[in-house]
Amino acid sequence: MQPAIIADGLSKRFFIRTGEVSTKFSSRAAGWLRPEFKLERKPLWALNDVNFDVAQGEILGIIGRNGSGKSTLLKVLSGIMRPTRGNALVRGRIGALLEVGTGFHPDMTGRENVFFNGILLGMSRDDIRSKFDEIVAFAEVEKFIDMQIKHFSSGMQARLGFAVAAHLRPEILVVDEVLSVGDILFQEKSIARMGEMRKSSITTLFVSHNLNSVAAICDRSILLDRGMVKALGATRDVIDKFVPPVVGGKARAEFDSNGSSGPARLICAALECEDGTPVDQFDIAEDIWLRVRYTVKVPLAAFQLSVRVRVGHDILFQTDDTDQHTVLGIHSPGLFEKRLKIRNMFLKEGDYAVSILSGIPLQLLEEHDDILQFSVVARSMSTEFKSFRRERPGKIIFQGEWLGPSKP
Amino acid sequence: MNSNSAESPISLRAAAEVHVVTPPSLLDLWRNLFALYQYFALFRVLVWRFVVIRYLQSVLGIVWVALQPVGTTAVILFMFGIVKVSPGDGANNGLFLLAGLVTWQFFSRALQDATGSLTGNSGILTKIYLPKLIFPLAAATAACLDLAVMLVILLASVLLFGNGVTERIVFLPVFVALVLLFGFALGTMLSPINALYRDVGFLLGFGLQFWMYLTPVLYSARFVPEQYKSQYYLNPMATLVEGIRWSLLVDSPPPAFVFLAINIFTIVFVLIAALLIFQKLESDVVDRI
Numbered sequence: 001m002q003p004a005i006i007a008d009g010l011s012k013r014f015f016i017r018t019g020e021v022s023t024k025f026s027s028r029a030a031g032w033l034r035p036e037f038k039l040e041r042k043p044l045w046a047l048n049d050v051n052f053d054v055a056q057g058e059i060l061g062i063i064g065r066n067g068s069g070k071s072t073l074l075k076v077l078s079g080i081m082r083p084t085r086g087n088a089l090v091r092g093r094i095g096a097l098l099e100v101g102t103g104f105h106p107d108m109t110g111r112e113n114v115f116f117n118g119i120l121l122g123m124s125r126d127d128i129r130s131k132f133d134e135i136v137a138f139a140e141v142e143k144f145i146d147m148q149i150k151h152f153s154s155g156m157q158a159r160l161g162f163a164v165a166a167h168l169r170p171e172i173l174v175v176d177e178v179l180s181v182g183d184i185l186f187q188e189k190s191i192a193r194m195g196e197m198r199k200s201s202i203t204t205l206f207v208s209h210n211l212n213s214v215a216a217i218c219d220r221s222i223l224l225d226r227g228m229v230k231a232l233g234a235t236r237d238v239i240d241k242f243v244p245p246v247v248g249g250k251a252r253a254e255f256d257s258n259g260s261s262g263p264a265r266l267i268c269a270a271l272e273c274e275d276g277t278p279v280d281q282f283d284i285a286e287d288i289w290l291r292v293r294y295t296v297k298v299p300l301a302a303f304q305l306s307v308r309v310r311v312g313h314d315i316l317f318q319t320d321d322t323d324q325h326t327v328l329g330i331h332s333p334g335l336f337e338k339r340l341k342i343r344n345m346f347l348k349e350g351d352y353a354v355s356i357l358s359g360i361p362l363q364l365l366e367e368h369d370d371i372l373q374f375s376v377v378a379r380s381m382s383t384e385f386k387s388f389r390r391e392r393p394g395k396i397i398f399q400g401e402w403l404g405p406s407k408p
Numbered sequence: 409m410n411s412n413s414a415e416s417p418i419s420l421r422a423a424a425e426v427h428v429v430t431p432p433s434l435l436d437l438w439r440n441l442f443a444l445y446q447y448f449a450l451f452r453v454l455v456w457r458f459v460v461i462r463y464l465q466s467v468l469g470i471v472w473v474a475l476q477p478v479g480t481t482a483v484i485l486f487m488f489g490i491v492k493v494s495p496g497d498g499a500n501n502g503l504f505l506l507a508g509l510v511t512w513q514f515f516s517r518a519l520q521d522a523t524g525s526l527t528g529n530s531g532i533l534t535k536i537y538l539p540k541l542i543f544p545l546a547a548a549t550a551a552c553l554d555l556a557v558m559l560v561i562l563l564a565s566v567l568l569f570g571n572g573v574t575e576r577i578v579f580l581p582v583f584v585a586l587v588l589l590f591g592f593a594l595g596t597m598l599s600p601i602n603a604l605y606r607d608v609g610f611l612l613g614f615g616l617q618f619w620m621y622l623t624p625v626l627y628s629a630r631f632v633p634e635q636y637k638s639q640y641y642l643n644p645m646a647t648l649v650e651g652i653r654w655s656l657l658v659d660s661p662p663p664a665f666v667f668l669a670i671n672i673f674t675i676v677f678v679l680i681a682a683l684l685i686f687q688k689l690e691s692d693v694v695d696r697i
Contacts (some may be wrong), residue, residue, distance in 0.1 A: 010429075014695060079429060079537035082691040094537075096596040102535045107464040119453045120536055253416070 002091060003052040004172055004203040005077065007102075008087030013049040019306040046072040048227040049086065056091075057201035060234055061218030063211065063242055068206045068228040068254050074098060074174050077205065092203065095122060095170025102162025106150035110160060113149055117164050131167045138189075139163035166193045173197065173204045188299050211239050211313050243313045250278025250373045255366070262365045264303050266358055267293045267335075271374050273280060280372075283348060283379045284397075288342040290372075292356060293335070300331040300360055308342055309347075310370065316352075316395055349383060349390045351375045432691040437683060444666045450538065451546055460520065460551035470617035473554045474561045477509035484626065487638040503570050504660075507653045508625035510558040515591050516582075516616050517644060518551035522595020523612055526603040530697045541683075544599045548592035555584065562656065571658045583651040590644055590675045597682035600689035603697050624649055 017039040030037035046069045062070050075081040077088055078096035093362050104113045114135060118128040128135075136145050139159040143150070149157055175194075191213075198204070198217065214221060214235060219341050221238040223231040233239040254265045272289045282288050292305055303356045308318040321338060353370040358402050383389040388397040444451070463469040485502055526533065529543055541696035566573060602608035620626070623645045632640050641647055647667050653660040 005573050074533075075430060079427065080534065081694050082432040083429060087431070090427045090429065091425065093425075094427070096536065098535045103529075103532045105461060108457075108460065112460075116453055116457060118539075120532065124449060175654060 001056050002093050003053040004056045004058070005052075005205075006089040007050055007052050007077070007086070010047050010050040010076055010083050010088055011045060011085040011365070012069075012081065013084040014044050014046055016044050017043040038378040042190060045227045047076065047083070050224075050229055052222055052229065052232055054205070056201055058220065059198060059204040059206060059218045061221035061238075062205060062215040062224065063209075063221055064224035064230075067133055067189070067226075068224040071176055072222065072227075074176055074205060074207060078174050090172065092171030093122070094172045094174060095168050096174040097165045097176075098176045099161075100117070100158055100165055104149060104156055104157060104161065107148055109147060110136075110145040112147050114145075114160065114164055117161065118167075119166065121168055122170070122193045123168065129264070129372065133300055135160075135163045135167055138166060139356060157342060162190055163211055165306065166190070166197075169200070169202070171202065175204065176207045177209065198230055201272060211243070216358050218346070231342075239313065244370075249375060250371075251280040252269055253371045255368060255371075262292060263297045263298050263300055263360065264331075264358065264365060266356065266366055266368070269293070269354075269356055269368075269372060271354070272371055278372045282374060283344075283378050284347075284376055284383070285344050285380045286378075287344045288347070288374070290340040290354065292340075293337040294358065295335050296331050296333050302361055303331045304359050304361070305338055306357040306359070308357065309342075309393060310349075310353045310355065311350050314395065316347075328353065345399065347376045348388050348395065349376050349378050426580055434684060434687055439689045440539045440541055441530045441683075442685065444541060444545065447539060447542055451542055451549075454542060454546035455550045457680045458547055458669055459553050462550075468619060472551070473513075473557045477513055477558060478561060480509050481505045500569055500657075500659075501563060503657055504624065504653065506562055506565055507656055508649050510555070510562050511587060511649045511652045512620055512623065512625045513558065513644075514555040515549060515587050515648075516620075517554050518588055518591030519595045519598075519616070521547035521551060522592055523602050523611060524596040525595070526599045526693055527606070527609075527697070529688040530603070534694055534697060540693070541596070541686060544592060544596040544686075548595055551591070552588065566656055573656065579655040580652065583648050583655060584640055586644070586672065586675060587648050587652075589679065591683045593675060593679035597678065597685050599685055603693040604689065608619070619643075620644070622646070628695075630689060641667035642670065642674070644674050648670045 027037060027040070031039075038359065048069075050069075050073060052060075062073060064070050072081065074096065075098070076083050077090065078094050078098075079107075080096070080098075085331045091211065101117060102116055105116075106117070111132075114132065115125070115128055119125065123131075128387065134143055137218055139156070139162070141156050141160055144152060144156065149160070152160070180373070199223045206214065206218055218235045220233060221231075221235040223242050231238045241336075251272075252270045254268045267292065269292045271280060271282075272291055273279050274287055274289060276289075290307060292307075294305075294327075296303055302322075305321045306318060320341065321340075352374055354372040355367070355369045356371055357364060357368070358366045388394065410639065461470070466472065468475070484505055488501070492510050523545035525547035526540065531542055532538070533543070561568055563573075599607055602612075622640075622643055624632075629637075629640065629646065629650060641664060647663045648671070650660070650663040651668065
């Protein structure tokens with residue numbers, strides 16, 4: 001079967017004003033009136049030589065950080081924006097849902113807005129008329145449909161917008177995280193609707209920040225990084241490229257002294273067992289100690305450390321050092337260290353990554369992602385029949401207590 | 409088989425089965441003009457929306473359209489009544505002024521609304537694919553509703569206070585169409601420039617006032633010195649205002665048909681230039697709006 005979409009070297013260049021002052025006379029003259037016009041406009045490649053195919057009926061996920069070009073890619077494919085270079089072939093009528101309720105006007109009634117939005121999205125007047133009651137019922141706004149939508153709550157507006165979109169049947173669907181509208185009950189309804197659409201084998205491009213929903217819905221995915229395709233393939237592998245799995249161990253880390261202009265600086269961090277020897281593998285019944293060393297250059301009202309522990313794609317927790325003592329004292333200059341204990345029998349077997357952040361109130365000074373890595377293994381006991389064995393769901397060891405049985 | 413009607417496909421508007429996304433090119437103009445035809449349903453709703461939005465939240469609504477030229481006519485008649493200077497050459501100064509003001513208001517409405525149509529709909533054109541030309545076209549077309557209301561008042565006034573209409577009224581739609589086409593063409597040219605530099609909208613408001621005084625709206629072209637007439641009538645609006653007066657008012661002189669031919673040529677030239685400029689800038693507008 002022919003692919004539904006073929007992207008061939010798609011590139012998109014924007015010009016953005018940078019921090020540099022332009023030397024052109026015209027810019028200087030304009031800058032005299034409006035300071036921001038003085039800045040030079042520099043090219044930024046939001047998409048850079050993007051190539052991929054999408055098969056008929058396939059659901060392709062697009063992931064990447066903010067500003068990696070995901071939305072630009074959707075806009076270029078749906079024809080809203082034109083590429084700077086390259087081209088794409090799209091077989092079939094495309095329906096783009098880049099936001100819900102496009103073109104809603106607050107002074108028009110719900111009914112008028114449904115018609116306008118539906119026609120914008122490509123439905124015919126008769127289509128909308130025949131689906132109207134269904135749309136309104138889906139959005140749960142029957143009682144309000146003839147009111148101006150400025151009197152709707154924002155949740156109701158979003159629901160109405162999604163309801164119109166959910167009744168579209170394009171051949172190719174392009175979705176940009178429109179699922180996150182409305183309350184939790186409505187979100188479930190929307191996800192169920194997406195599932196239905198999935199079964200109807202509509203070719204779909206799905207952009208989301210929620211890696212779990214991408215993993216659940218998409219067969220293949222693309223990872224974009226600064227406009228370039230960094231990975232393309234089975235969703236699992238692509239997600240692993242995006243958020244690398246924790247492998248091996250790293251018990252010690254030195255922080256380089258570059259950019260040490262701040263009032264304080266992290267020097268090194270290490271994972272240790274209780275006696276202070278650095279290790280990257282801990283027994284499940286052993287305490288884990290994290291030691292962080294830092295210098296303070298000028299007297300500070302406060303200096304804060306924060307530690308983040310990740311397993312797989314999920315952040316397990318992020319601690320501060322201010323939980324026990326909320327009033328922070330003056331921090332005098334000098335070399336210091338702090339130790340954090342992660343209790344034994346808390347982390348399940350697995351591979352973990354540690355991020356370390358430092359800051360002063362309202363300002364983040366340093367952030368070191370996944371700077372240390374360690375694993376927890378079961379040496380001293382077998383977890384085979386335990387509730388917290390590795391294969392079971394759950395991320396931590398819960399040491400709750402059952403009471404009873406007793407007669408109620 | 410699930411009989412739930414949610415499962416039955418909704419047919420989207422007919423579009424090309426295979427669509428090729430390419431870098432922008434002036435040659436896309438043909439495709440975009442053809443696409444306008446496919447988007448006729450949307451065009452109708454957009455026109456309706458332009459009209460509805462403007463008069464929402466006002467008690468008198470569309471009546472305001474008629475009140476503007478009538479009110480201006482009344483004020484000017486009152487002023488000239490005091491200073492006793494006749495502005496026009498027709499038997500009825502009121503009808504002379506009203507016909508000129510109606511024409512001018514229609515032109516400036518079509519031009520200004522078309523110019524602002526891209527900025528006013530940026531939320532739509534950055535989220536949904538549409539032939540962008542549909543916005544100035546719908547905005548200018550929506551001005552026709554204003555004209556319809558004003559024409560009712562104008563015709564009623566002609567019948568009440570004038571000497572009746574002649575068969576020349578058959579030329580009225582021709583002149584109206586030329587005014588609309590000119591307003592649409594200029595608005596189409598200015599709308600993408602306005603989207604990139606909002607200064608255009610401010611300049612236009614000022615420019616239209618200035619332009620009105622270069623056009624025989626509040627005075628008769630009779631007062632223009634003979635040696636300047638050939639330059640004076642290069643302004644298409646000068647001929648068109650006189651044309652509309654001629655087709656409605658018995659005592660109005662005919663427009664100079666030689667100049668009318670030149671003016672039509674000018675309007676067509678502006679239209680072609682406008683389409684090319686629009687096509688050249690529309691992708692920049694989406695990127696930068």
